[in-house]
Amino acid sequence: MRSPExxxxxxVPDPWVVTVVxxxxxxxxxxxACLESLAAVGDPNLRVIVVxxxxxxxxxxxxxxxxxxxTVLPTGRNLGFAGGNNVGIxxxxxxxxxxxxxxNNDTYVCATAINELVDVLRSxxxxxxxxxxxPYAADPSxxxxxxxxxxxxxxxxxxxxxxxxxxxPLPDHPVVIDRAAGAAMLVRTQVLRELGGLADELFFLHExxxxxxxxxxxxxxxxxxxxxRIIHKVATSQGGTPYTPTTAYYGTRNDLxxxxxxxxxxGLHAFMRQVGCLGIHLAxxxxxxxxxxxxxxxxxxxxxxxYRRRRFGERSPRES
Numbered sequence: 001m002r003s004p005e006x007x008x009x010x011x012v013p014d015p016w017v018v019t020v021v022x023x024x025x026x027x028x029x030x031x032x033a034c035l036e037s038l039a040a041v042g043d044p045n046l047r048v049i050v051v052x053x054x055x056x057x058x059x060x061x062x063x064x065x066x067x068x069x070x071t072v073l074p075t076g077r078n079l080g081f082a083g084g085n086n087v088g089i090x091x092x093x094x095x096x097x098x099x100x101x102x103x104n105n106d107t108y109v110c111a112t113a114i115n116e117l118v119d120v121l122r123s124x125x126x127x128x129x130x131x132x133x134x135p136y137a138a139d140p141s142x143x144x145x146x147x148x149x150x151x152x153x154x155x156x157x158x159x160x161x162x163x164x165x166x167x168x169p170l171p172d173h174p175v176v177i178d179r180a181a182g183a184a185m186l187v188r189t190q191v192l193r194e195l196g197g198l199a200d201e202l203f204f205l206h207e208x209x210x211x212x213x214x215x216x217x218x219x220x221x222x223x224x225x226x227x228x229r230i231i232h233k234v235a236t237s238q239g240g241t242p243y244t245p246t247t248a249y250y251g252t253r254n255d256l257x258x259x260x261x262x263x264x265x266x267g268l269h270a271f272m273r274q275v276g277c278l279g280i281h282l283a284x285x286x287x288x289x290x291x292x293x294x295x296x297x298x299x300x301x302x303x304x305x306x307y308r309r310r311r312f313g314e315r316s317p318r319e320s
Contacts, residue, residue, distance in 0.1 A: 021088030080203035116228035128220035132228030182208030252303030
C-alpha cells in the first residue's frame with residue numbers, strides 16, 4: 001500500500017478568466033435580457049463589457065444604474081460591428097483574460113454555454129476560436145448557425161450548415177468548421193494578440209469570416225462546440241428583417257472583398273466569381289417586399305461599385 005505522500009492527485013487547472021464583449025446599438029431591452037442571462041451563469045471569473053455604439057435610447061445611463069458591475073464603454077457614434085467590437089477587445093486585453101467572448105446583444109446565453117465553449121477551446125490548444133450552436137429565439141428548435149463552410153473561390157457565400165433545420169442530429173464532439181459566427185465566438189487571447197481584432201474597414205458583415213480565414217491561414221483551427229447553446233434573435237439591428245438595403249450593400253461589397261483577400265483565383269475566373277456573386281445577391285431581391293426592392297437593388301449595385309473603387313468603411317449616409 002502506498003503511503004499518503006505517494007498518493008498525489010493530479011493538479012486541478014486554474015479556471016479560465018473570460019471577458020464578454022457585448023456590442024449594442026439602440027437595443028436596450030435586448031441588451032438587458034442578454035446581461036440577465038450572463039448574470040445567471042454565476043461564474044465569478046466572468047467579466048462583462050458592453051460597448052455602446054452611439055445609442056440614442058438611454059442605454060448607457062440605464063446600464064450604469066442597473067448593472068454597476070458591468071463596464072460600459074460608449075463610443076459616441078456607430079463604429080460598425082467591427083469597430084465597436086474592437087473597442088471592447090482592446091479594453092478586454094488590458095486585463096489579460098484567457099479568452100474573449102464576442103457576443104451580440106440580441107442573444108440569450110444558456111446556463112452551461114460558456115463552460116462548454118471554454119472546455120472546447122481549452123482542450124484544443126490548436127484552436128483559435130469556437131462558436132456555439134445558435135438556434136433562433138423565435139423557434140429554438142430551428143437552427144441559425146451550426147458551423148458553416150466557406151470557400152472564397154466559390155460564387156456562392158455558403159450559409160450555415162443545417163440552416164433553418166432542426167437541432168438533431170448534431171455531433172456530440174467538437175468539429176472543425178471554416179468560420180466562426182461573430183454573433184457568439186470565444187476567441188483565445190493569444191490569437192487576438194497575434195492577429196489583431198476584426199477588420200474595421202469592413203464595418204458590417206463578413207468580419208467574422210475574414211478573421212476566421214486569417215486565423216486558418218496562420219495555422220489555427222476554428223471549432224464548433226455543439227453542446228453549447230446560445231439563443232439568437234437574428235437581425236434585430238435591421239428591424240428583424242434579414243435582407244435590407246444595408247445588408248445588400250455590405251453583403252455584396254464585403255463578400256467580393258473576401259474572395260479578393262483570401263481566394264486563390266485570378267484573371268477571368270476571379271471576374272466570373274464577381275459576376276456570380278453579384279447574381280446571387282440580386283437573386284435575394286425575391287425575398288424582399290416590393291416596397292424596398294428598388295432600394296435593395298440600388299444598394300447591391302452600390303456595393304459592387306464601391307468594391308471596384310476600393311471604397312470601404314461606413315456607407316455614406318446619403319446612400320443608405
